[in-house]
Amino acid sequence: MRPPLVLTIAGSESDGAAGVQADLKTFTALGSYGASAVTMVTSVSPRGVRSVHPLPREVVRSQIDAVAEDLLLDATKIGSLGSAAVVEEVAAAVRAHRDRFGVIVLDPVMVSADGTALISAEGAAAVGTSLLPLADVLSLNMAEAAQLLGRPLATSIDEMRDQALALQATGPDTVLITGGRLPGEDVVDLLVHPGGTDLLRAERITGRRVRGAGTTLSAAITAQVARIAEFDRVGELDEIGEAGTADDLVTIVASAREFVASATENAQDWRLTRGGDGYGPVNHLITLDKD
């Protein structure tokens, strides 16, 4: 017997709102065992990013190989990578044993919420050429979609759909473009999958500025994918109802969005900083809240 097992390949983010820290908390909150391979170290506070240090490629490779050679992974999330060298090393590590990583969810983090670049231009280009073809699920915001395609930011749902289809053509079966940046009363995310296109609407939460929602969403999708793989393994798919059918990813994404929305709402009143300002995290551990 074993729990759903998930690996995150991503950067450390010192204030715990995004990056590996947010991934591991989210995996835990959703019942998965989380392993990690750290790709870079960032010094971040709610006021912004102070420094970004990609790790040497061999350090990243060694962590991935150690985990993938020995642990029975159900799913892997790939997040922030920092440099073209690390992107290429991660792609090489995955290609060497593609079957050992389970379902791969790629969240190609490019820019932090305060506008700081988290990867070089060559690194971003390498994500497009080397990692997109290896991903099963691509989860990204509108700015990341535009950058990967070399197009302007989408200004309508139709343009989001065109960009999602263009990204799907590069490899991943399922592409989720999140629409936090598209103005409107509702937030609309767009999901393209083998069965068609779905628009996922939710009421926009207004209030304090949030950081880490995108990271938490892709981590929640990864954890749910692993949970379904685990139910499948032990022959208990019936117990989770719809989320075990052909519409898996639509249901999984919808439930991951609900998780992020509750985690965002729940942390609206948090004041973690001395000055009380800056971007606030979501409450990743909302499922463990006893109140």
Ligand SMILES: Nc1ncnc2c1ncn2[C@@H]1O[C@H](COP(=O)(O)OP(=O)(O)OP(=O)(O)O)[C@@H](O)[C@H]1O
């Ligand atoms: N104001 C909001 N109210 C409700 N949901 C939101 C809001 N903003 C974003 N979301 C949801 O959060 C998820 C992440 O979306 P977003 O487009 O903001 O990604 P992001 O830019 O990577 O986020 P972040 O930089 O905060 O991590 C999506 O599911 C989106 O619908």
Ligand SMILES: Cc1ncc(COP(=O)(O)O)c(N)n1
């Ligand atoms: C190491 C690291 N990873 C990711 C993000 C951004 O995440 P998000 O897009 O969720 O704000 C970040 N700021 N730092």
